[in-house]
Amino acid sequence: MRKTTAPTKKASATTKKAAPAKKAARTATKAPAKKATPTKTTTKKAAPAEVTPAKPPRNESRTALVRRARRINRELAEIYPYAHPELDFENSFQLVIATVLSAQTTDLRVNQTTPTLFAKYPTPEDLAAANPEEVEEILRPTGFFRAKTKSVIGLSKALRDDFGGEVPGRLEDLVKLPGVGRKTAFVVLGNAFGRPGITVDTHFQRLVRRWQWTDEKEPDKIEAAVGALFPKSDWTDLSHHVIWHGRRICHARKPACGACPIAPLCPAYGEGETDPEKARKLLKYEKGGFPGQRLKPPQAYLDAGGIPAPPLGAPASSASSADSG
Numbered sequence: 001m002r003k004t005t006a007p008t009k010k011a012s013a014t015t016k017k018a019a020p021a022k023k024a025a026r027t028a029t030k031a032p033a034k035k036a037t038p039t040k041t042t043t044k045k046a047a048p049a050e051v052t053p054a055k056p057p058r059n060e061s062r063t064a065l066v067r068r069a070r071r072i073n074r075e076l077a078e079i080y081p082y083a084h085p086e087l088d089f090e091n092s093f094q095l096v097i098a099t100v101l102s103a104q105t106t107d108l109r110v111n112q113t114t115p116t117l118f119a120k121y122p123t124p125e126d127l128a129a130a131n132p133e134e135v136e137e138i139l140r141p142t143g144f145f146r147a148k149t150k151s152v153i154g155l156s157k158a159l160r161d162d163f164g165g166e167v168p169g170r171l172e173d174l175v176k177l178p179g180v181g182r183k184t185a186f187v188v189l190g191n192a193f194g195r196p197g198i199t200v201d202t203h204f205q206r207l208v209r210r211w212q213w214t215d216e217k218e219p220d221k222i223e224a225a226v227g228a229l230f231p232k233s234d235w236t237d238l239s240h241h242v243i244w245h246g247r248r249i250c251h252a253r254k255p256a257c258g259a260c261p262i263a264p265l266c267p268a269y270g271e272g273e274t275d276p277e278k279a280r281k282l283l284k285y286e287k288g289g290f291p292g293q294r295l296k297p298p299q300a301y302l303d304a305g306g307i308p309a310p311p312l313g314a315p316a317s318s319a320s321s322a323d324s325g
């Protein structure tokens with residue numbers, strides 16, 4: 001908390017990490033320097049013009065694609081060294097429930113709701129035996145609360161009856177649980193069991209297409225295509241990096257290209273705002289100096305100046321609720 005003043009609104013993504021920031025700064029200052037006495041306007045305009053988007057890699061060889069993809073991931077690892085799942089959880093049961101609840105809402109809203117749920121129903125047995133109306137009341141803020149109540153009670157019954165009250169650590173078992181698809185299963189495997197998994201959510205799909213890592217449209221095919229570009233051991237962190245970048249900088253409607261540290265590597269540079277100042281205003285969460293989504297984020301995030309999310313009922317920052325979760 002002490003460091004929370006660090007990422008003020010002006011603290012762009014480019015301030016945290018030396019390597020990409022330097023790169024951006026280098027390219028951003030070259031042109032105006034050539035033109036004598038750069039005025040305010042020339043500086044602003046020159047910066048994005050200096051970013052040379054990566055060539056659209058239409059005929060890119062397989063080796064070049066693998067190299068480019070891994071380089072982007074390495075840069076993202078420097079930009080988000082503290083990347084983590086953005087759902088609060090203390091064990092695999094809490095994680096699987098929170099992931100199911102995160103459908104159609106933000107992680108923030110789930111994190112604001114689950115403390116009450118888990119305080120009242122700490123185990124699968126407790127939730128399996130719960131009164132649905134009471135659970136509905138707790139889950140109301142997450143939207144679709146009746147369907148979600150059914151899912152989490154059903155899931156808890158399956159855990160109690162078929163898995164001895166434990167969350168299974170195998171993909172084939174997890175996907176048999178009510179409300180659990182491959183995406184949820186990989187979140188659980190990767191973050192509660194340390195088994196590598198790629199999480200293909202809406203951000204992941206959008207970004208890997210922008211980077212031309214794959215043309216596939218279906219999540220399963222995207223997962224296979226992207227998975228083949230990286231060693232298995234990278235999969236979980238890769239998922240965090242890509243999703244974090246999608247939530248903070250490379251937004252669906254207005255990507256903040258002008259404040260994006262990987263702009264020089266991106267074939268889609270220019271799809272969003274290229275003016276650095278305007279782009280900086282689009283940054284979200286810790287990159288824009290706003291609270292994150294977790295009420296209890298990991299220490300590394302706090303050490304990097306991250307701010308915990310506010311509890312339910314407290315005024316939410318626009319950055320926390322914007323974009324899909």
Ligand code: SF4
Nearest residue numbers: 250255257260263266
């Ligand atoms: S913000 Fe722009 S430059 Fe950065 S990854 Fe997204 S599209 Fe590419």
